Amino acid sequence: MSNNQVGTVYQQIIQDVVESSRVDFEEGGVDEHVLEELKQGWQSKLSQLGVATFPWDPKPEPQPTISNPPTVPSNAGNYQSIGTPPINQSQPGLPMPQISNGPRIKAEPGLESPLGMNQPSPYQNQPMPALQNATTAQQRAAAHLHQNYGPRAAASINAIQSGGQPQQNGNPTMQQLQMMQQRAALAQAQGQGMQQGQRPQITQEQYQRMMQQNTTNQMQQARQNGQHPQNPNNPNSQNQNGQGQNGYQGPPQTDGPGDEETESFGVIAQGGEVMGRVEIDNLIRAQIESMGRHMEGGGLMLPLRKAPSSTARGRRQLERQRLRQARNQRQENGEGQMDGGDDDDVKPEELDEDAINSDLDDPDEGLNDEEDEDEGMGHIMLCMYDKVQRVKNKWKCVMKDGVLTVNGREYVFHKASGEYEW
């Protein structure tokens, strides 16, 4: 059967190619072990395709090695490698020997781990349920209020939330384990001020959803709630607070709360999951506009009397959606434009042209589909033809020297004759 032959044939090809490429490697000044690497990579990629059994396969016994990992290594090892990626694991045998984030997010040495806070021993979780219950109760209360009274309940919800905040801050020791990575990433990406208030809500989806529906205003409140009550909380539970800080922020913020710009970006980032795109766009636009106003209002490059109009122009350039309006305004302002229409004017026309072209350029979909399906590991026969004959709708072909891939297996043949009718 020709499938058995595939392995040896391919090995021969690989050997041949490697040998004949050795000269090319030397001429190119490439080290020979790269060639060896090429061979290894080639073989392993071929094995992955699983189109046949290859001579190099049995030695490492690929099938056992594939099936082993789920069963043989201890669960602890697996858990760690999955849950806590880039850590130096000193004790792979123990379940959760170290919080991976301990070294990374540690806030202040004073607050941290005289009691071994960074080692989430099973004991540590024991006090948690009570706290968590409290939080869920608050959550439910908030949800209830919101359901019944809608936006009017915002104040009450905030009150609940601010009450619950310190406890929520303490809580995440458990959630931390799951969300460490996200947080680490977020901590770098976001304004720190926002995080303290918002973080706990990320883990508590129900509440978060409501919160974010209530838009910026409430988010700012939430932020304040999150930031300030934490300090009075310090004496209460140093450990928890330290932990909370560990979880929530990178380096401690010593330069006061974030200023307006970071704040609004924080809002965007926070709300990104739930806020509509339009809202986000609006926020970003407002931000950019204000930046533009700042820059142009500085009037570095313009005489003062021109400054206002240039400000207006800058704003308009940012409002591409209101293109027409902007053009009108410019005319009203009496700004003569001598260098032809600006880019904004051209764009929509280009888009129109594209639209027309896209109609005309209607791709041959049937053909492309066919191509796509047959690409990769499709059913394909690559060969050379000796003869192709047709009588009416009956075809007879004689092929030679082919490689056939069908149903995930590969076959080689010296000669193949086919008969088919159209």
Next chain:
Amino acid sequence: MAATGQSFYELYRRSSIGMALTDTLDDLISERRIEPQLAMKILANFDRSITEVLADKVKARLTFKGHLDTYRFCDEVWTFLIKDVTFKMENSSQTVQADKVKIVSCNSKRPGDPQ
């Protein structure tokens, strides 16, 4: 058939062994371990090698039947799309069936290559 200096079809680069080679070369190039020119040479070696090995070492024969769905002949390349196709391997009663198979086939007698 394999005179030196002769160029070979690049057809077989689409086979699994060719794809595996191209992937590996791509990796090496993107890691800047080798130059693309060297990769081209290796692929040319592959074109020659697989053609020779298939011609010299493989003896298996097979027959296949089916319904021709699409045929195309362009630049000396036949392309068939055959549906409900059955392959019969010689020397063994084994048959392989497939809903459809695409055949890409180059001329075994190359133009300007008297044989």
